[in-house]
Amino acid sequence: MLRFWRKKPFVFQVGSLQSLAEDLRSEYRRAIPFPHVVVDDFLDAKTANMLLKVFPGPDSPVWFDWRDRDRQHQPKKQGIGHAKRLGGVSPWLQNILGAFNSYPFLHFLEKLTGIGKLLPDPYFHGGGIHQILSGGKLDVHTDFNELSKLDLFRRVNVFLYLNKNWLPEYGGGLEFWDAEVRECKKRIAPVFNRIVIFNTDKSSFHGHPSPLNTPERITRKSIALYYYTAKPTPHHRYDQQTNWRDVGGGAVAG
Secondary structure, X not given: OEOOOOOOOOOOOHHHHHHHHHXXXXXXXXXXXXXXXXXXXXXXXXXXXHHHHHOOOOOOOOOOOHHHOOOOOOOXXXXXXXXXXXXXXXXXXXXXXXXXXXXXXXXXXXXXXXXOOOEEOOOOOOOEEEEEOOOOOEEEEEOOOEEOOOOEEEEEEEEEEOOOOOOXXXXXXXXXXXXXXXXXXXXXOOOOOEEEEEEOXXXXXXXXXXXXXXXXXXXXXXXXXXXXXXXXXXXXXXXXXXXXXXXXXXXXXX
């Protein structure tokens, strides 16, 4: 568990993160269907609880109106789209987002993933904070991986979930599918203070294609961070498109 003193600004501790990267890097790089790792209780409890306490509610003006966006593939998904909307959120959230873009966490990601020279996106294009309302979903997809506005190439996704008392019947698990989108290889419940880190490219299909089955007052909350390099990986395809797939009743690996 990573420690934080509430009366001070949040900072990641380099030593703690380096030890964690060393412990997990072999597991990360061997993971199926693409490199990834899941870590529970990532932040200390007081910090995680404070983040949940200040997380914007569904009616907050910080969110884009989902009805004006993609209602086919990601209905009822709330996002900020860009850091310019973060002025309306709690300084606690702004602080943690800054920490995830700081040297200690970037160095941790490099050691964990084996990808060097990682760069953050301080503008949070498409990331920052997300919230999915009851009945919402996120179809299986691969992400845009060329950020032309900064001339960067996307390599790693990081999701921190903030959903307390999440029940299995709510659904909303993050699904990882094979490159042919024939089979779900892994499903990860979006439970409180769980972080998921994974390589992203045009074969890392993921999403939660079944609508959330939660009471109206319960939403699926997450912090979303994307990391880049200045140069593309040789022989990989890059574009600015999100590539959606309809998996229907696709099989789930046992």
